[in-house]
Amino acid sequence: MSASFTKSTARNIFYGGAVFFFLLFLALTVDTVQTLPKRDNRANLTEQVARGKKLWEVNNCIGCHTLLGEGAYFAPELGNVYQRRGPEFIKAWIKAQPTGAPGRRQMPNFHLNDAELDDLVAFLKYASEIDTNKWPPNIEG
Amino acid sequence: MSTSAKAAPRPAGGPTPANMHIRFASQTVAKPYFVAAIGLFVGQVIFGLIMGLQYVIGDFLFPEIPFNVARMVHTNLLIVWLLFGFMGAGYYLIPEESERELHSPLLAKITFWVFLVAGALTIVGYLAVPYATLAKITGNDLLPTMGREFLEQPTITKIGIVLVALSFLFNLSMTVLKGRKTSISLVMMLGLWGLAIFFLFSFYNPHNLVLDKYFWWWVVHLWVEGVWELIMGAMLAFVLVKVTGVDREIIEKWLYVIIAMTLITGIIGTGHHYFWIGTPGYWQVWGSVFSALEPIPFFMMTLFAFNMVNKRRREHPNKAAVLWALGTGVMAFLGAGVWGFLHTLAPVNYLTHGTQITASHGHMAFYGAYAMVVMTMISYTMPLMRGREANSNGAQVVEMWAFWLMTIAMVFITLFLTGAGILQVWMQRMGEQPLGFMATQDKIAFFYWLREAAGVVFFAGLLLYIVSFFVGKREAARG
Ligand code: HEM
Ligand code: HEM
Numbered sequence A: 001m002s003a004s005f006t007k008s009t010a011r012n013i014f015y016g017g018a019v020f021f022f023l024l025f026l027a028l029t030v031d032t033v034q035t036l037p038k039r040d041n042r043a044n045l046t047e048q049v050a051r052g053k054k055l056w057e058v059n060n061c062i063g064c065h066t067l068l069g070e071g072a073y074f075a076p077e078l079g080n081v082y083q084r085r086g087p088e089f090i091k092a093w094i095k096a097q098p099t100g101a102p103g104r105r106q107m108p109n110f111h112l113n114d115a116e117l118d119d120l121v122a123f124l125k126y127a128s129e130i131d132t133n134k135w136p137p138n139i140e141g
Numbered sequence B: 001m002s003t004s005a006k007a008a009p010r011p012a013g014g015p016t017p018a019n020m021h022i023r024f025a026s027q028t029v030a031k032p033y034f035v036a037a038i039g040l041f042v043g044q045v046i047f048g049l050i051m052g053l054q055y056v057i058g059d060f061l062f063p064e065i066p067f068n069v070a071r072m073v074h075t076n077l078l079i080v081w082l083l084f085g086f087m088g089a090g091y092y093l094i095p096e097e098s099e100r101e102l103h104s105p106l107l108a109k110i111t112f113w114v115f116l117v118a119g120a121l122t123i124v125g126y127l128a129v130p131y132a133t134l135a136k137i138t139g140n141d142l143l144p145t146m147g148r149e150f151l152e153q154p155t156i157t158k159i160g161i162v163l164v165a166l167s168f169l170f171n172l173s174m175t176v177l178k179g180r181k182t183s184i185s186l187v188m189m190l191g192l193w194g195l196a197i198f199f200l201f202s203f204y205n206p207h208n209l210v211l212d213k214y215f216w217w218w219v220v221h222l223w224v225e226g227v228w229e230l231i232m233g234a235m236l237a238f239v240l241v242k243v244t245g246v247d248r249e250i251i252e253k254w255l256y257v258i259i260a261m262t263l264i265t266g267i268i269g270t271g272h273h274y275f276w277i278g279t280p281g282y283w284q285v286w287g288s289v290f291s292a293l294e295p296i297p298f299f300m301m302t303l304f305a306f307n308m309v310n311k312r313r314r315e316h317p318n319k320a321a322v323l324w325a326l327g328t329g330v331m332a333f334l335g336a337g338v339w340g341f342l343h344t345l346a347p348v349n350y351l352t353h354g355t356q357i358t359a360s361h362g363h364m365a366f367y368g369a370y371a372m373v374v375m376t377m378i379s380y381t382m383p384l385m386r387g388r389e390a391n392s393n394g395a396q397v398v399e400m401w402a403f404w405l406m407t408i409a410m411v412f413i414t415l416f417l418t419g420a421g422i423l424q425v426w427m428q429r430m431g432e433q434p435l436g437f438m439a440t441q442d443k444i445a446f447f448y449w450l451r452e453a454a455g456v457v458f459f460a461g462l463l464l465y466i467v468s469f470f471v472g473k474r475e476a477a478r479g
């Protein structure tokens, strides 16, 4: 780098750039948070959904599955599983685990009661109705 | 900027008679941190190999170690050993830059044991009881923060991490305040404070899934594509000053330009995670444009390392450290820059989001940038802390073999996962008759076998790396 471009110039670009772009990021964040009510399906964010989200978390479903494309890549995407399989299948599926099929990837049994299964399904339904800009590309997730 | 004239007087003893290769005795508190880092790295890779097998033999170790448990252990050990590495680097680098002893070596030692025990207990918790039980007994109900990727730690562990970070930052900040202030130490401190501050977002876990995800990335993305790059840049600059003897002014100028580009591109670049999670469509433009520029600072890091080594004014006997420094530049650019760019534009990411392409990039980026920069620092400082300027030739040869084995194995892991990812996208997400997830996984199992084989080579490289610390002891002691 040329000698006329000094360290203090570089330092000023760093501080100026960092502050400017962080403020811009904050501004975009404020706008995003204000726009979200139209997109994030909060109208359907009930107590039951909140309980379902907690069950999702304390059983670490994200450790095998993706949800809206984020998580682990070992098991199917669940952001749209409500559309792919429907509520009854999901509940029956979770109850029937593990499959025990030799050599096949396994999902544990989480010993959930019927109310808890309903909560989880409510959460998956709520998640599936978030406006994700048409992701995933097809029903297979 | 104050100069060395203002620095505290050289403490009694100065360079310890016992070890003339380090300037301040307190720098050696870094040693246990580095040893722990390497130990946890071994654990990380073992669990990686377990998961690699579960990818192809689905019921391997089921139900003893379900995949999600192995994954938590793998990724959390990764983060924890990198944090140990950063802390060790901080304890070594800050006293040297500040030209004074560490504020409190005792506090650093206590912090080490607290962090190690808390980390070990957390891992034992993952393995010993079902995750839901762990959540219950650690009081997750009071402040639910668990069950999100990378942030699986019980809330009390998270609080522990914050306390450890505060103790560490207090110790280093006091040292800097009382001593010489250099650009390298300033950037290091900015990065470390940023790390702690952004971690606080892990305590924010709203019921609203979109908000949850939005701010989750403030920890994950603003770490690896933000403040961690400051830490990495400072560590690399520190080692390059030492091994090349190039004028500090030049090195620090590069450092500022690199981290300026990091934050100019990387902050708004967070938008590449806001394409499909419920956030507004304009993020597809902001995220694509800015993150497409994120490879620039990584490319500059490569140029930086090579330029400084080419302009070196001395031949440092620690050739292995120079190799690690150059390797970090190249591999960080490949893993973060090239493999990041590959899937960062919204139309491409629409297809690749959450596939093996993501995993391929995650592996090479974490290894190339952060694992390697920590090993660069270890390679440079460990011989000094053990009382020699560099390891014996024999030890360095072994270390360089380990470098090549691990690095080439990681290139292959990345390539095999990329192959798997391309086929996955093709079969599952394109065309009229897409295959289901599990059917697709079956068809690409061959690539997972190859990845596992490359993983075994990686593991061999890692073991060789450990061996290198025990080679040629007698020879070095004489030198
Ligand atoms: C050497 C043998 C290794 C194997 C077989 C392996 C295997 C795996 C597997 C199977 C996953 C889970 C992927 C999924 O969610 O389905 C994973 C995740 C991960 N591993 Fe490894 N790993 C290895 C080494 C490493 C190393 C050396 C690093 C970094 C230094 C690393 C960093 C990561 C990261 C960051 C993730 C999370 C990726 C993401 O969320 O996209 N792994 N690994
Ligand atoms: C050293 C720096 C970097 C590291 C350690 C890193 C690591 C990772 C990891 C672990 C993930 C997976 C996150 C998850 O589990 O959901 C990820 C995702 C991603 N990274 Fe990076 N990354 C780095 C730099 C970059 C850069 C410079 C770019 C762009 C040029 C980039 C583009 C992306 C994109 C687009 C995703 C989302 C993938 C998806 O949609 O599934 N990364 N990164």
Ligand SMILES: [Fe+2]
Residues within 6 Å of the ligand: B221, B225, B269, B270, B272, B273
């Ligand atoms: Fe990112």
